[in-house]
Amino acid sequence: MLKRVVIGEDLALLREGLVHLLEAHGFEIAAAVDNGPSLLKALLEHRPDVAVVDVRMPPTFTDEGLQAALEARRQVPGLPVLVLSQYVEQLYARELLADGTGGVGYLLKDRVFDTSQFVEAVERVAGGGTAMDPEVIARLLNRGRATRPLERLTPREKEVLALMAEGRSNAAISQQLVVSDGAVAKHTTSIFNKLDLQVSDDDNRRVLAVLAYLNG
Amino acid sequence: MNKTFTPVRHGFALVGLSLVQILVWSWVVVALTLLLLGVGVFLVPEAVMKQRRLAELSRRLSGKWSGVEIPSPYLPERAYPKSFLGQAERTRALLSDPATWRDMLWGVADPVIGIILASFAAVLPLYGIEGVLMPLIRAATSDQFNDWYAGIPVGEGYPASNAWLCVPAGIAIFALSRNLSPRLLHLHGLWTRLLLSPGSDTVLTQRIKQLTLTRADAVDNSAAELRRIERDLHDGAQARLVAMGMSLGAIEHLLEKDPEKARVLLAEARVTSAKALNELRDLVRGIHPPVLADRGLSDAIRALALDSGLNVDVQGTLPRLAPPIESAAYFAVSELLTNAAKHADPDRVWIDLRLEDGMLRIGVTDDGLGGASFDGGTGLRGIERRLATFDGVLALNSPPGGPTLVTLELPC
Numbered sequence: 001m002l003k004r005v006v007i008g009e010d011l012a013l014l015r016e017g018l019v020h021l022l023e024a025h026g027f028e029i030a031a032a033v034d035n036g037p038s039l040l041k042a043l044l045e046h047r048p049d050v051a052v053v054d055v056r057m058p059p060t061f062t063d064e065g066l067q068a069a070l071e072a073r074r075q076v077p078g079l080p081v082l083v084l085s086q087y088v089e090q091l092y093a094r095e096l097l098a099d100g101t102g103g104v105g106y107l108l109k110d111r112v113f114d115t116s117q118f119v120e121a122v123e124r125v126a127g128g129g130t131a132m133d134p135e136v137i138a139r140l141l142n143r144g145r146a147t148r149p150l151e152r153l154t155p156r157e158k159e160v161l162a163l164m165a166e167g168r169s170n171a172a173i174s175q176q177l178v179v180s181d182g183a184v185a186k187h188t189t190s191i192f193n194k195l196d197l198q199v200s201d202d203d204n205r206r207v208l209a210v211l212a213y214l215n216g
Numbered sequence: 217m218n219k220t221f222t223p224v225r226h227g228f229a230l231v232g233l234s235l236v237q238i239l240v241w242s243w244v245v246v247a248l249t250l251l252l253l254g255v256g257v258f259l260v261p262e263a264v265m266k267q268r269r270l271a272e273l274s275r276r277l278s279g280k281w282s283g284v285e286i287p288s289p290y291l292p293e294r295a296y297p298k299s300f301l302g303q304a305e306r307t308r309a310l311l312s313d314p315a316t317w318r319d320m321l322w323g324v325a326d327p328v329i330g331i332i333l334a335s336f337a338a339v340l341p342l343y344g345i346e347g348v349l350m351p352l353i354r355a356a357t358s359d360q361f362n363d364w365y366a367g368i369p370v371g372e373g374y375p376a377s378n379a380w381l382c383v384p385a386g387i388a389i390f391a392l393s394r395n396l397s398p399r400l401l402h403l404h405g406l407w408t409r410l411l412l413s414p415g416s417d418t419v420l421t422q423r424i425k426q427l428t429l430t431r432a433d434a435v436d437n438s439a440a441e442l443r444r445i446e447r448d449l450h451d452g453a454q455a456r457l458v459a460m461g462m463s464l465g466a467i468e469h470l471l472e473k474d475p476e477k478a479r480v481l482l483a484e485a486r487v488t489s490a491k492a493l494n495e496l497r498d499l500v501r502g503i504h505p506p507v508l509a510d511r512g513l514s515d516a517i518r519a520l521a522l523d524s525g526l527n528v529d530v531q532g533t534l535p536r537l538a539p540p541i542e543s544a545a546y547f548a549v550s551e552l553l554t555n556a557a558k559h560a561d562p563d564r565v566w567i568d569l570r571l572e573d574g575m576l577r578i579g580v581t582d583d584g585l586g587g588a589s590f591d592g593g594t595g596l597r598g599i600e601r602r603l604a605t606f607d608g609v610l611a612l613n614s615p616p617g618g619p620t621l622v623t624l625e626l627p628c
Contacts, residue, residue, distance in 0.1 A: 055510075056506075056510070062509060062510040062511070063510035063511060066510075086497065086506070087497055087500075087501065087506045089506065089507050089519050090519065090522040090523060091507060091515060091518055091519035091522055092507075094522070110490055110493050113486065139523060142525065143522075143525045
């Protein structure tokens with residue numbers, strides 16, 4: 001069955017672009033709206049497999065889209081939402097992750113340019129996973145005192161941690177770093193030991209644990 | 217005991233000040249009279265300045281001793297040449313300053329009314345003591361002593377027991393003075409304020425001067441901001457777009473001849489476009505942070521705290537305020553956090569947000585090294601000046617060893 005998507009984006013050009021892109025990659029567009037109130041309505045009505053939402057939308061051009069997404073997730077826990085924005089803010093990332101149920105993404109709009117990576121991120125969020133922008137993760141990893149325990153990690157482990165925090169699976173990480181699956185597994189175990197985190201076989205749960213750790 | 221005798225000291229000092237005042241006032245009058253002969257032009261400015269110094273001292277003491285703060289009313293003086301004409305000009309300016317004439321009025325009235333209030337405050341406790349000591353005084357001076365004490369005749373020809381009656385009266389007066397003397401001093405302060413506080417013209421003139429200054433600062437700041445933005449755009453996004461345009465031109469040519477090379481250039485163009493976007497993002501963040509626009513000050517400061525890399529605890533929620541106020545407060549807090557991270561190395565930072573009586577109050581406290589000052593090149597002076605545009609103020613308390621507490625207040 002096709003995965004159903006609701007798109008919330010006020011720029012017509014980008015909205016159409018997203019529609020075509022996702023249709024071309026085997027998604028079914030349930031609705032494509034251009035403002036906050038209709039987005040919330042569409043999310044609750046269609047209960048899509050995944051929503052792709054711009055933060056800033058009419059009527060007030062503030063964080064309408066994000067608010068609609070958060071509200072929809074309050075009413076339908078775990079409703080998968082991928083938030084796109086011109087900026088990434090740790091505060092917003094935190095709010096999206098706060099309920100701990102996963103199925104959230106938060107990416108810079110430019111990431112759409114890299115079609116395959118973007119579609120992969122939409123798929124991941126639809127599957128209950130996480131897709132955090134590398135920029136969010138970079139800032140999380142670089143928070144001075146709060147992240148001092150990370151100094152115990154080797155540079156390679158830090159790379160793996162960053163990719164893991166973005167929400168990538170072991171397979172994706174090994175591909176990106178051009179190492180074997182086994183090597184990645186060894187790094188993750190070592191990271192979890194060093195940071196005193198519970199090791200879990202479930203990919204999504206593992207990502208959430210890492211993000212919760214980094215969010216302090 | 218100290219509390220009882222402080223008014224005595226202060227009272228006598230004020231009486232002394234009033235006596236000096238008579239001399240200075242007379243000197244000003246003499247100088248003014250000599251204006252008729254011309255030489256007064258050289259004497260009046262100095263005499264008026266003496267009068268001002270004395271009045272300033274009275275204002276300060278009124279704040280310190282009587283609890284009545286009196287702002288200084290004088291208009292700022294410009295420099296005048298030492299020549300006759302210069303000094304004549306200065307004399308004219310001083311004499312047209314209403315504060316000068318209020319000082320003169322005070323100079324003649326204070327030695328009458330002020331002196332009475334101050335001397336009562338000073339003498340009352342001592343009078344009480346005299347009553348208590350009356351039997352001793354009577355015994356020591358029995359023959360010559362001829363006086364009344366608080367309505368009790370204790371002189372020659374009256375029974376010696378009268379002197380003992382003075383003891384309870386003295387105690388009562390002494391007890392009363394503990395309460396009354398500070399009040400008399402406060403009254404003295406009010407009296408001083410009546411004549412020495414700035415008149416409404418002066419208040420307005422000072423306000424205009426302050427507005428002119430802060431406006432000039434604001435204009436300078438925004439001009440500097442625009443220059444910075446222009447430079448950032450010119451060296452950053454604009455240059456990258458030019459580079460991208462050139463790459464695209466080259467790609468057009470290479471497309472047929474050398475597709476492999478074209479592909480490499482395309483990848484480069486994409487990296488350049490990402491960099492240009494990043495730079496534009498940073499620039500916009502520096503002009504008007506997105507969270508501030510979306511959510512207002514409380515959440516913007518929370519976002520700032522998350523990004524600061526410090527362990528920051530933000531307390532309080534504010535309603536939406538006027539955008540310029542929000543922006544000014546945001547950038548002030550941003551700089552304070554940067555300062556704390558750079559100079560104080562704190563374990564924790566507390567930010568307290570409050571809106572009371574139309575006044576936005578933000579406290580930023582850290583448990584770092586302390587010893588911050590306005591002069592240490594910490595940028596605190598700059599923050600203070602930018603807040604001044606909004607009539608805001610910055611207070612700093614940072615003993616060496618910490619903690620550092622910075623409070624900013626903005627009317628809104």
